[in-house]
Amino acid sequence: MENKIKILDESVSNIIAAGEVVENPAAMIKEFIENSLDAKATSIKIYIKNSGRYVKIVDNGIGMTKNDLFLCIERHATSKISNKDDIFNLSTYGFRGEALASIAAVSKLKISSKIGTEKVGNEISIYGGKIRNSKEVSKNMGTEIEVKDLFYNTPVRLKFLKSKQTEYGKIKDVAFKEALSNYNVSFELHIDEKRVLFTTGNGIENTILELLGKNILKNLKKFKYGYLGNMDILKNSKSYIFTFFNKRYAKSLLVEKAVLEGYYTKLIKGKFPVAIIFYEISPNKIDVNIHPSKKIVKFENEKEVFKDIKTAVEEAIGTNEEEMLPNVI
Numbered sequence: 001m002e003n004k005i006k007i008l009d010e011s012v013s014n015i016i017a018a019g020e021v022v023e024n025p026a027a028m029i030k031e032f033i034e035n036s037l038d039a040k041a042t043s044i045k046i047y048i049k050n051s052g053r054y055v056k057i058v059d060n061g062i063g064m065t066k067n068d069l070f071l072c073i074e075r076h077a078t079s080k081i082s083n084k085d086d087i088f089n090l091s092t093y094g095f096r097g098e099a100l101a102s103i104a105a106v107s108k109l110k111i112s113s114k115i116g117t118e119k120v121g122n123e124i125s126i127y128g129g130k131i132r133n134s135k136e137v138s139k140n141m142g143t144e145i146e147v148k149d150l151f152y153n154t155p156v157r158l159k160f161l162k163s164k165q166t167e168y169g170k171i172k173d174v175a176f177k178e179a180l181s182n183y184n185v186s187f188e189l190h191i192d193e194k195r196v197l198f199t200t201g202n203g204i205e206n207t208i209l210e211l212l213g214k215n216i217l218k219n220l221k222k223f224k225y226g227y228l229g230n231m232d233i234l235k236n237s238k239s240y241i242f243t244f245f246n247k248r249y250a251k252s253l254l255v256e257k258a259v260l261e262g263y264y265t266k267l268i269k270g271k272f273p274v275a276i277i278f279y280e281i282s283p284n285k286i287d288v289n290i291h292p293s294k295k296i297v298k299f300e301n302e303k304e305v306f307k308d309i310k311t312a313v314e315e316a317i318g319t320n321e322e323e324m325l326p327n328v329i
């Protein structure tokens, strides 16, 4: 009898993998941004239309050669790790080599890129995972990726896209957090031809000013692990508590709770502080990478992290107001 079990064709397995990696346009944009950061870009410009089904991202990073352009859309193709030890010693955001292959499988994709030492760049177009066209192009050093018609060949995924406003909201949130944590990189986000986010990449305090405004900046106090807002800028939700671990955004209920407990006696019921936490921890004591969407963070020693942050917040909140940041403008 013929075997029932078959190994799936790569074009099918890439579409399945795409379900994990590119849940929605915002998740795809996060992958692109992190690729640009891994390529040492200092400027990242993103243009969105059509609920995020159209995305163009332009960076000034190290770029790719013609050969690398053909390889980057293959599954498990990565320049970031080469053996299993590297997985536990990462200095890059990416390492799975899955994002571009997945995105290529479910969209009409065009990638152009040029490395510093070459005169011309190259461009490839891929529709539904199949290479359509490649040619030389003139461009500056860096990479430009254009996605058209995301999910055009996966009608079910397309149906699961939320309203335009919801998708745009998620995209803005991703760009905001990447811009805040990568405060030495300039970010631009344009949605339907309107620029909705801009940072110059001139350091943390200037980036806070650009993203959160003067009123928040002037009411922040520097502390051991970032910045804490005073009682003049209390919020109605926890959404102004930003937590970055080794400079990557990840939500942590544990750390949120530590911050809130640190403020405890000063907080009014139903009000929450502004806090921007940059916590550095040895990479082998934190796990941010295991889940593909990288949203879950786990610590080896939860009690230690909790106490560390709570104590630092308590100390900062207890000290006098003279240490407030000077007004920037």
Ligand code: ADP
Residues within 6 Å of the ligand: 031, 035, 036, 039, 059, 061, 062, 063, 064, 072, 073, 077, 078, 079, 080, 093, 094, 095, 096, 097, 098, 099, 100, 101, 142, 143
């Ligand atoms: P990963 O980031 O896990 O390596 P990706 O599928 O996201 O996997 O990207 C595959 C490869 O393509 C990367 O390892 C990198 O070499 C190259 N690449 C992707 N985006 C860029 C970019 N913006 N600039 C330069 N190289 C890039």
Ligand code: MG
Residues within 6 Å of the ligand: 031, 034, 035, 093, 094, 095, 097, 099
């Ligand atoms: Mg990547």
